[in-house]
Amino acid sequence: xxxxxxxxxxxxxxxxxxxxxxxxxxxxxxxxxxxxxxxxxxxxxxxxxxxxxxxxxxxxxxxxxxxxxxxxxxxxxxxxxxxxxxxxxxxxxxxxxxxxxxxxxxxxxxxxxxxxxxxxxxxxxxxxxxxxxxxxxxxxxxxxxxxxxxxxxxxxxxxxxxxxxxxxxxxxxxxxxxxxxxxxxxxxxxxxxxxxxxxxxxxxxxxxxxxxxxxxxxxxxxxxxxxxxxxxxxxxxxxxxxxxxxxxxxxxxxxxxxxxxxxxxxxxxxxxxxxxxxxxxxxxxxxxxxxxxxxxxx
Ligand code: PAF
Numbered sequence: 001x002x003x004x005x006x007x008x009x010x011x012x013x014x015x016x017x018x019x020x021x022x023x024x025x026x027x028x029x030x031x032x033x034x035x036x037x038x039x040x041x042x043x044x045x046x047x048x049x050x051x052x053x054x055x056x057x058x059x060x061x062x063x064x065x066x067x068x069x070x071x072x073x074x075x076x077x078x079x080x081x082x083x084x085x086x087x088x089x090x091x092x093x094x095x096x097x098x099x100x101x102x103x104x105x106x107x108x109x110x111x112x113x114x115x116x117x118x119x120x121x122x123x124x125x126x127x128x129x130x131x132x133x134x135x136x137x138x139x140x141x142x143x144x145x146x147x148x149x150x151x152x153x154x155x156x157x158x159x160x161x162x163x164x165x166x167x168x169x170x171x172x173x174x175x176x177x178x179x180x181x182x183x184x185x186x187x188x189x190x191x192x193x194x195x196x197x198x199x200x201x202x203x204x205x206x207x208x209x210x211x212x213x214x215x216x217x218x219x220x221x222x223x224x225x226x227x228x229x230x231x232x233x234x235x236x237x238x239x240x241x242x243x244x245x246x247x248x249x250x251x252x253x254x255x256x257x258x259x260x261x262x263x264x265x266x267x268x269x270x271x272x273x274x275x276x277x278x279x280x281x282x283x284x285x286x287x288x289x290x291x292x293x294x295x296x297x298x
Contacts, residue, residue, distance in 0.1 A: 005068045011127035013074030014135040018045035023165040028058045046136040065089040077102045077269035097121045102269025117151035122178040142168040146175025184223040190255035191289035201249025215285045
């Protein structure tokens with residue numbers, strides 16, 4: 001049985017770790033230096049049914065990298081390359097699954113880890129951290145897995161244990177399509193909630209009606225052009241967006257939390273991706289939100 005090593009103990013990483021652990025899978029956390037001496041061995045996961053599930057896990061540090069059998073990366077997008085660089089002893093045969101938010105890292109990861117099997121995971125489960133080691137699973141979602149290189153294609157068998165733990169889990173030969181699908185929702189909810197310092201549910205208030213409409217339209221057009229014949233209809237995108245807003249109404253988006261807590265945000269990998277691929281499509285709201293969030297970050 002493969003041991004799953006989670007890099008990045010954020011809300012989603014903890015929920016996935018918790019779900020794998022519940023199904024009897026072996027799970028460990030790969031931690032960075034700043035966690036040394038501060039690691040809490042028990043993760044308290046509040047499941048969808050509201051039950052508290054205590055999960056004991058073994059902390060791992062970069063010097064343990066040679067023992068890692070499968071690495072799942074949940075760190076913030078801007079930490080992915082730095083965190084992977086620390087794992088010099090990671091065996092070249094170890095598959096790396098990138099679950100980070102946003103897009104725009106694949107070429108750099110391929111360059112950095114040319115021999116490892118590389119995969120991308122796109123996961124829409126809802127997760128919220130209530131305290132450092134207290135995490136709530138807020139919504140069931142889908143998980144898609146796909147390969148980034150030839151070696152990654154040999155790892156389709158990971159689907160089985162993942163599906164047993166997470167529910168829906170499927171393979172995609174076009175994983176970038178699923179990444180853009182997820183990114184589209186993030187490119188609307190995250191910058192708007194961060195900029196206005198509001199919860200996701202507050203986006204439906206009448207004062208945000210126009211800006212929400214305009215941003216939805218911009219993001220839809222850019223993503224639809226990239227997705228070509230696989231693009232969803234605008235109505236389908238609106239419904240999907242509405243559903244995420246409703247299901248996560250009491251949550252604060254990751255970008256809102258980052259900005260409100262003085263941390264760097266993932267704006268470059270989310271709105272930055274929209275701006276980079278706009279290619280003539282007018283994206284004034286995205287540009288304004290990008291500029292303002294970068295200004296506040298600085
Ligand atoms: O980044 C986030 O916070 C989440 O992906 C989402 C779906 C916007 C919910 O808060």
